[in-house]
Amino acid sequence: MKLAIIGGGSTYTPELVDGFARLRAELPISELALVDPARDRLEAVGAVSRRILAKQGHPGRVLTTSSLDEGVDGADAVLFQLRVGGQAARNVDETLPLEFCCVGQETTGAGGLAKALRTVPVVLDLADRVRKLAPEARIVDFTNPVGIVTRALLDAGHDAVGLCNVAIGFQRRFAAELGVEPERIRLDHVGLNHLTWERGVKLDGEEILPSIIERSADEIAEGNQVPVSVIRRLGMIPSYYLRYYYMHDQVVEEERNAPTRASAVAQIEEKLLELYRDPSVDEKPELLSKRGGAFYSEAAVQLLASLVGGKADVQVVNVRNNGTLPFLDDAAVIEVSASVGAAGIEPLPQSPLPPALRGLIAHVSAYEELAIDAAIRGGRDRVFDALLAHPLIGQADLAGKLADALIAANAQHLPWAESR
Numbered sequence: 001m002k003l004a005i006i007g008g009g010s011t012y013t014p015e016l017v018d019g020f021a022r023l024r025a026e027l028p029i030s031e032l033a034l035v036d037p038a039r040d041r042l043e044a045v046g047a048v049s050r051r052i053l054a055k056q057g058h059p060g061r062v063l064t065t066s067s068l069d070e071g072v073d074g075a076d077a078v079l080f081q082l083r084v085g086g087q088a089a090r091n092v093d094e095t096l097p098l099e100f101c102c103v104g105q106e107t108t109g110a111g112g113l114a115k116a117l118r119t120v121p122v123v124l125d126l127a128d129r130v131r132k133l134a135p136e137a138r139i140v141d142f143t144n145p146v147g148i149v150t151r152a153l154l155d156a157g158h159d160a161v162g163l164c165n166v167a168i169g170f171q172r173r174f175a176a177e178l179g180v181e182p183e184r185i186r187l188d189h190v191g192l193n194h195l196t197w198e199r200g201v202k203l204d205g206e207e208i209l210p211s212i213i214e215r216s217a218d219e220i221a222e223g224n225q226v227p228v229s230v231i232r233r234l235g236m237i238p239s240y241y242l243r244y245y246y247m248h249d250q251v252v253e254e255e256r257n258a259p260t261r262a263s264a265v266a267q268i269e270e271k272l273l274e275l276y277r278d279p280s281v282d283e284k285p286e287l288l289s290k291r292g293g294a295f296y297s298e299a300a301v302q303l304l305a306s307l308v309g310g311k312a313d314v315q316v317v318n319v320r321n322n323g324t325l326p327f328l329d330d331a332a333v334i335e336v337s338a339s340v341g342a343a344g345i346e347p348l349p350q351s352p353l354p355p356a357l358r359g360l361i362a363h364v365s366a367y368e369e370l371a372i373d374a375a376i377r378g379g380r381d382r383v384f385d386a387l388l389a390h391p392l393i394g395q396a397d398l399a400g401k402l403a404d405a406l407i408a409a410n411a412q413h414l415p416w417a418e419s420r
Contacts, residue, residue: 001029001308004075004134006126007082007143008034008064009041011272011291016079017049018284019297021056026305033063035071042066044276051282068126072133076308079300080126080149081142084118085413087269091262092409094255100402102393103251104260107145107194108244109392113371114406116145117383118413120152120375127158138307140300141318145368147193150318151333152372161345162318163303164193164335166239168295174201174212186337189316190325190350190357193335194241195364197234197357210235234356245360248392265291303340312341319345327358332365363391378416380407 003020005013013034020029034049036042046064053060065071072078083090093111094104103109123143130137139160141150150162167189175182180203188200188209201209213220213231221228224240227247231237244251268291275285305311314337321332324347328334338347353361367389374382380403387399387406411417 001027001076002031002033002074003029003304004033004035004072004078004137006035006068006071006078006080006130008071009036009038009045010081010083011041011045011269011276011288012081012296013045014048014052014276014284015288015291016297016300017052017062019301020060021053021058023298023301023305024058024060026311027301027309029060031061031063033065033071033075035065035068037066039066041273044273047279048276048281051279052284055282068129069133072130072137075130075134075137077138077140077304078130078134079140079142079304080123082119082122082126083143084115084122085410087262087266089118089410089413090115090265091260094260094262096405096409097402098252098256100398100405101252102398102402103244103248104255105244106262108241109390110387110402110406112145112148113374113383113386113390114410116148116371117375117406118410119143119145120149120372123149124152124156124376127153127156127160131158138304140303140307142296142300145193145371147318147333147335148368148371148375150193151331151368152376154320154333155331155372161303161307161340162193162333162335163299164316164318165294165296165299166194166196166241167316167335168299168302170198170201170237170239172295172298177212177216178203178208186314187316188337190336190353191239191334191361192364192368193318193333194239195245195361196239196335197242198237198239199235199357209237213237234354236357245392306340307342307345310342312339312343314338314348315340317345319347322347324348324350325353325358325361327353327362328365329369332369334361334365360391363389367391378414380404383407 042064050062090106093106093114097104097110105111141162146162153160171185175185186202217231225243318335321328321334322330336347370386374386384403387393
């Protein structure tokens with residue numbers, strides 16, 4: 001099969017390539033097309049990718065190109081992993097909201113909206129071109145904010161699914177702690193992208209979440225940076241991103257006194273690119289683990305193997321709600337376990353959620369709907385509406401000031417802003 005990666009010059013890519021090489025029995029890729037306008041980065045990433053495949057005896061060809069037409073033509077699947085504005089724009093996402101006493105994060109709150117405004121139109125334009133070049137190709141979105149981008153793709157009629165590494169990270173963590181194969185662990189993972197809880201963990205079909213919490217709640221709380229009291233009270237494990245809701249003011253104070261994640265990642269990326277240019281480097285560097293995206297390659301291989309290779313199974317993906325969570329609109333995109341196969345994706349039935357989850361999920365889902373509208377149609381009023389609807393903002397005066405600040409900071413990426 002041919003797989004095209006839009007944003008192939010990302011320093012993430014060797015993580016993917018390593019997974020493709022190790023798991024080639026599940027996903028036999030004959031051609032990997034890395035598409036990216038940044039030629040210097042692309043050549044460095046392409047070179048190390050070829051060496052990784054060669055060292056592991058993988059026969060696949062790696063094509064590097066800045067031409068979308070060349071990269072996507074004939075592809076069976078297309079993976080989106082792009083960042084409009086790069087780490088510089090991310091740094092603004094992480095710092096500007098702090099000026100208004102709001103959390104600064106690239107997928108959550110005001111920073112997440114700014115990223116959506118920049119990203120959604122670009123992804124939709126690329127997806128329209130993919131549809132013309134490879135009409136049968138499945139689109140896998142790893143571009144943040146994943147839930148918003150995936151819904152925008154689906155709303156535009158694309159055959160798309162969103163992927164995040166949070167769930168597989170939990171699965172691998174629990175499996176390692178228990179000393180069992182990951183395949184024996186099944187998660188009851190529910191919510192929206194970057195707003196999820198593990199409300200069940202089954203080992204060979206037997207529920208073990210209560211014992212995990214009883215034994216490891218303190219360690220889990222420390223790792224996820226959420227209060228252990230919340231874990232015990234809910235009887236569930238919130239993802240790391242719930243800290244922005246459960247501990248908002250504390251996080252703001254922490255962020256004001258620490259370097260941004262964007263600045264740290266920029267330094268990591270610079271070092272990684274130096275390594276990728278070294279002809280002696282033929283495996284993914286240890287430094288890559290500090291870049292983020294743990295187990296991303298395994299998640300991507302599993303998903304593509306099911307969608308394109310016909311290996312039907314259950315995976316955690318971002319997919320249309322379609323009645324799965326009855327308190328949400330059918331068109332909403334949720335992150336849950338689903339049956340995935342060549343014939344399609346079907347969310348597994350969900351038992352009723354407690355109000356503590358139901359209310360927050362509905363609130364953020366409504367914001368996401370407004371965020372997509374703002375990203376596609378533009379305008380200060382729509383940006384204001386989305387900010388006002390977000391549970392971490394929700395005040396008219398604050399939403400107005402943030403709307404003006406976000407538009408001004410991102411004007412070069414927002415064609416409609418130039419006419420204001």
